[in-house]
Each structure stands twice: as structure tokens, then as C-alpha cells.
Amino acid sequence: MSINTYYTLGKSGLRVSRLALGTMTFGTEWGWGADEETARQLFNTYTEAGGNFIDTADLYTNGTSESWLGKFIYERNLRDRTVIATKFTYNAEPGNPNAGGNGRKNILRAVEGSLKRLGTDYIDLYILHTWDTITPAEEVMRTLNDLVRSGKVRHVGLSDTPAWYAARSQTLAEWRGYEPISTLQLEYSLVERNIEREFIDLGQALGMGVMVWSPLASGLLSGKYKPSEGGSTGEGRLETVKGVSNPAFQKFSDRNWKIVAELEKVAQELDRSMAQVAVNWTANRPGIASVIIGATRLSQLEDNLKALDFTIPAELCDRLESVSRPEAQFPYSFFGDEIQGMIHGGVAVGQQPIGYAPERSIQSTGAGVA
Ligand SMILES: NC(=O)c1ccc[n+]([C@@H]2O[C@H](COP(=O)([O-])OP(=O)(O)OC[C@H]3O[C@@H](n4cnc5c(N)ncnc54)[C@H](OP(=O)(O)O)[C@@H]3O)[C@@H](O)[C@H]2O)c1
Incomplete structure (x- = not known):
């Protein structure tokens, strides 16, 4: 699998x-x-390697990322080849609650700013950045659909929302004929696997590609x-943000050091x-x-x-999986083999004929099967 192999995102026809x-x-x-010069090199190297998807x-x-990206795309005349994903939610004017959040007023304000900084008249993938806890999904989906109809946006997505909110939003889109959500953008790595509990199934069942x-x-x-130096390096992002309360930066823990140690051994092998x-490992996980x-x-x-140029053998994948496996939690702990065996009478259910392609099948339960 190489970087210049492209896949459609979610159920859309967008190749990324x-x-x-x-x-x-x-x-x-x-x-x-x-x-700026280093960022330009990063952009040029990525696009020269065949990459087309930029977030x-x-x-x-403070807007520099969008401005430089727009400039680099223009310098190389790559607008048509590039899939630009950008996001709204965060406040741009302290003291003005409508200059942030996911309400219609802010989305329509934010999109104009992004278009201007990016120097383009359309955004390929416009993503709600973070759930604001209050705006109804109806308002978000109607507004995003209006932007698609206006030609300012091609496809839409959600990032960092609860699964129920994403499921409701996509169902509204299906039933009301709005532009469907093509992507769910979420944190995922060997040390942060919580999206496996719900979002992977959600994305697959409702046609939202998980990026x-x-x-x-x-x-x-x-x-x-x-770990022996308390995580210190003297440089690097996690060193710079020490003491910041943003949950995305809280990475030093005994659990994570064990994962890092196993990863080091696997990488050496x-x-x-x-x-x-x-x-x-992340790219090849299901969904x-x-x-x-x-x-x-x-x-x-x-x-x-070069991360996709090789295959991790199953035994090494298993070692990484087992050291990083998240703890079982309710209600997900009720969906495993033992309880399913009690539901299905110990019979393997849901095995579909090859080519049937259901959206979701129930796996064999194991428990009680003769
Ligand atoms: N939707 C959201 O809420 C959300 C949140 C976060 C990020 N994102 C998106 O996801 C993108 C990637 O996130 P991320 O930057 O957090 O990804 P990441 O891969 O977890 O971290 C990247 C950082 O790790 C270090 N690094 C990367 N490759 C390295 C290598 N080969 N060797 C040593 N150090 C290396 C660099 O930082 P240092 O040089 O400082 O060590 C680099 O900036 C962001 O740019 C953004 O577009 C979205």
C-alpha cells in the first residue's frame, strides 16, 4: 500500500x-x-510523494496554518489535485459567544474566514471540530447542507463528538436528504484506543470513514x-506543553510507558x-x-x-494489540462471547454467504457451541 493509492472516503466518491x-x-x-520554509518543505515532500489529503x-x-497551506497550494498550482479538509468550532473573538460553537451564525462566519485564508472558493471537506454540547444536530446538518448547496463546501464531517450525536446527525442526513457525513475525525493510536468501543462500528454501519x-x-x-527521565527530552511538543491541561497532551503514564517499551522491541525486530x-499499526486496524x-x-x-511500505507480522501485531488493549467497560462488556452465547442459545449466528455484504454481522459466540 503506498501513499499514492487513493480510497473513497466513507460513502462519498472523494478519493483520498x-x-x-x-x-x-x-x-x-x-x-x-x-x-514557513520548513512547512513548505513538508507540503512539497508530501504532495511530491503523491499525497492528496491535507488537514x-x-x-x-491562529489562522497561519490555513494561510500557509493556501499559499503552498497556489505556488505549486495544486488546487484541483488537493483535498482540503478544514474545521470550525473554536472561538475567534473573546467575549462573543457567537464567534465560536457549532450554531449557524458561527459556521457561516467561520467558513468565510477559512475560504479567505486558504485563498480558494471551495472547501473539499468541512468538519465540525468539537462538540459544543448545546447546538442541536438539526441546525448543524441543515447549515452544512446549505453550504454544500451553495458550492462553498463539497463534503462534510464531524470530529470529536459523542457517538450518539454523530449517529443522530447522520440519520437526520439520510432521512432529510442532506449531504451525508463522509468522515469522523477522532484521536486513535496505540495509547488511545477508546474509539474502538463504538466509533469504528458506527463509521462502518453508517458510511462515515474514520480518519x-x-x-x-x-x-x-x-x-x-x-520514562527513566520522567519523559523529558529538552525538546518536542510534549516537553513544551508540560503543565497544560488539554487532555490530548496527557501522555506520560505507567500504562503508556509499557506500550512504548513493547513498541520499541517490535520496531527493533x-x-x-x-x-x-x-x-x-494504526492504519491497518479495522475500519x-x-x-x-x-x-x-x-x-x-x-x-x-515510509510507514505503509511493510507488513507487521501477525505475531508482532498481536503483541502490540495485547499490551495496549483497553479495559472492558459497560455496556460494551455485555456484547462479548459469554453474554452473546446466552442470547443466541450457543449457536453461531450471522454467518453470511460470501458476497452477501451485510452492513454488520453477528460473530460466532463460541460459548456453549457443541
Ligand atoms: N480533530 C482534532 O481534534 C485534531 C486534534 C489533533 C490533531 N489533529 C490533526 O491531526 C494531525 C496530526 O496530529 P499530531 O500532530 O498530534 O500527530 P502525531 O503523529 O501524534 O504527532 C506529530 C508530532 O510528533 C513528532 N514526530 C512526528 N514524526 C516523528 C518521527 N518520525 N520521529 C520523531 N518525532 C516525530 C513531531 O513533534 P515534535 O517534533 O514536537 O516532537 C510531530 O509534530 C494534526 O496536524 C491535525 O491536522 C486533529
């Missing part, structure tokens, strides 16, 4: 690379990004942070970098449509772009 390029590091405003947001580096962020857990899975193995890779240096991107 399995590895997307994240541009949250385009700009130095946040203290852990890249300067940004109006939030990132995942922070596959290296903000750099932790590159192996640069050492494969003679690959830890980052490549971590991205490869993952695309992985967004990020970098602050060209050498990092060059490393990560």
Missing part, C-alpha cells in the same frame, strides 16, 4: 490518500510548530520520551523506526480510512511516509 498530512504544526505561534483548521496557529489524529500520541510513540511501526500524520521536521515526515 491513506496517509493525510496534518498542518497543526504549520506556524510557530503555539511554540511547537515549524517555520487544517481555522483554530490552528484519525495523533497516531504518534503527539510524538510519544516515536520513542523520544524516556522489524528494523523499522518506532514511528513507522506505530503509524502502520480506519485515513491516518493524519504530523511533523515539525522534514526528516520526521520522510520517516513517517
Whole structure:
């Protein structure tokens, strides 16, 4: 599988690379990004390798990420070849609650800003960045549909929402004839596997391609942070953000150090970098449509772009899976073999003939089968 093999996203006809390029590091405003020349090199290297899927947001580096991305696309005349994903939600004017959130007023404000900074008249994939806890799904979906009808947006997505909200939004789209949600953008990596409880099934059942962020857990899975030194490196994002309360940056824990240690051993056995193995593992998990890779240096991107060039043997995959397996939690703990055996009378149910392609099948229960 190489970067210039393209797949359709969700149930849409939009062709995207399995590895997307994240541009949250385009700009130095946040203290852990890249300067303009480095960002340009990252963009040029990714697109020259055949990548076509680039993720940004109006939030990132106070708008610099979108502005530079628009500039780099223009310099290389790549607008038609590039799939631009950008996002709205975060507030742009302190004190004005309607300059943020997912209400119609803010979405219509935000889209104009993104179009301007990106220097384009349409966005390929417009994504709600984070659930604001209050705006009804009806309002979000109606507004996104209006943007598609106006020609300013081609496809739509959701990021960082509860599963029930995404399910309701997609069902509304289906029943009201709105533009369906093509992607769910969520955090996923060896150390953050909670989306396996619900979102993977959700994406597959309702046709939303899961594109995942922070596959290296903000750099932790590159192996640069050492538990013996309390995670200190003297450099790198997780060093810079120490003390910040953003939950995405809380990566130093005994559980995670065990995962890092196993990853290091597996990477040595494969003679690959830890980052490549971590991205490869993430990309090849069930139901993952695309992985967004990020970098602050060209050498990092060059490393990560090789992540799909090899196969992790099943035995090594199993070791990574078992060290990082999330704890069972209710109600998901009720959907396993034992309880299902009680439901299905110990009979294997749901085995469909080859070619039947149901949206979801019930797996063999095991328990009680003669
Ligand atoms: N929807 C959302 O809420 C959301 C949230 C976060 C991110 N995103 C998107 O996802 C993209 C990727 O997220 P991320 O940047 O957090 O991804 P990540 O892969 O977890 O972290 C990338 C960082 O790890 C370090 N790194 C990367 N490759 C490396 C390598 N080969 N060797 C050593 N260090 C390496 C670099 O940081 P240092 O050089 O600083 O160590 C780099 O900036 C973002 O750009 C953004 O587009 C979306």
C-alpha cells in the first residue's frame, strides 16, 4: 500500500490518500510548530510523494496554518489535485459567544474566514471540530447542507463528538436528504484506543470513514520520551506543553510507558523506526480510512511516509494489540462471547454467504457451541 493509492472516503466518491498530512504544526505561534520554509518543505515532500489529503483548521496557529497551506497550494498550482479538509468550532473573538460553537451564525462566519485564508472558493471537506454540547444536530446538518448547496463546501464531517450525536446527525442526513457525513475525525493510536468501543462500528454501519489524529500520541510513540527521565527530552511538543491541561497532551503514564517499551522491541525486530511501526499499526486496524500524520521536521515526515511500505507480522501485531488493549467497560462488556452465547442459545449466528455484504454481522459466540 503506498501513499499514492487513493480510497473513497466513507460513502462519498472523494478519493483520498491513506496517509493525510496534518498542518497543526504549520506556524510557530503555539511554540511547537515549524517555520514557513520548513512547512513548505513538508507540503512539497508530501504532495511530491503523491499525497492528496491535507488537514487544517481555522483554530490552528491562529489562522497561519490555513494561510500557509493556501499559499503552498497556489505556488505549486495544486488546487484541483488537493483535498482540503478544514474545521470550525473554536472561538475567534473573546467575549462573543457567537464567534465560536457549532450554531449557524458561527459556521457561516467561520467558513468565510477559512475560504479567505486558504485563498480558494471551495472547501473539499468541512468538519465540525468539537462538540459544543448545546447546538442541536438539526441546525448543524441543515447549515452544512446549505453550504454544500451553495458550492462553498463539497463534503462534510464531524470530529470529536459523542457517538450518539454523530449517529443522530447522520440519520437526520439520510432521512432529510442532506449531504451525508463522509468522515469522523477522532484521536486513535496505540495509547488511545477508546474509539474502538463504538466509533469504528458506527463509521462502518453508517458510511462515515474514520480518519484519525495523533497516531504518534503527539510524538510519544516515536520513542523520544524516556520514562527513566520522567519523559523529558529538552525538546518536542510534549516537553513544551508540560503543565497544560488539554487532555490530548496527557501522555506520560505507567500504562503508556509499557506500550512504548513493547513498541520499541517490535520496531527493533522489524528494523523499522518506532514511528513507522506505530503509524502502520494504526492504519491497518479495522475500519480506519485515513491516518493524519504530523511533523515539525522534514526528516520526521520522510520517516513517517515510509510507514505503509511493510507488513507487521501477525505475531508482532498481536503483541502490540495485547499490551495496549483497553479495559472492558459497560455496556460494551455485555456484547462479548459469554453474554452473546446466552442470547443466541450457543449457536453461531450471522454467518453470511460470501458476497452477501451485510452492513454488520453477528460473530460466532463460541460459548456453549457443541
Ligand atoms: N480533530 C482534532 O481534534 C485534531 C486534534 C489533533 C490533531 N489533529 C490533526 O491531526 C494531525 C496530526 O496530529 P499530531 O500532530 O498530534 O500527530 P502525531 O503523529 O501524534 O504527532 C506529530 C508530532 O510528533 C513528532 N514526530 C512526528 N514524526 C516523528 C518521527 N518520525 N520521529 C520523531 N518525532 C516525530 C513531531 O513533534 P515534535 O517534533 O514536537 O516532537 C510531530 O509534530 C494534526 O496536524 C491535525 O491536522 C486533529
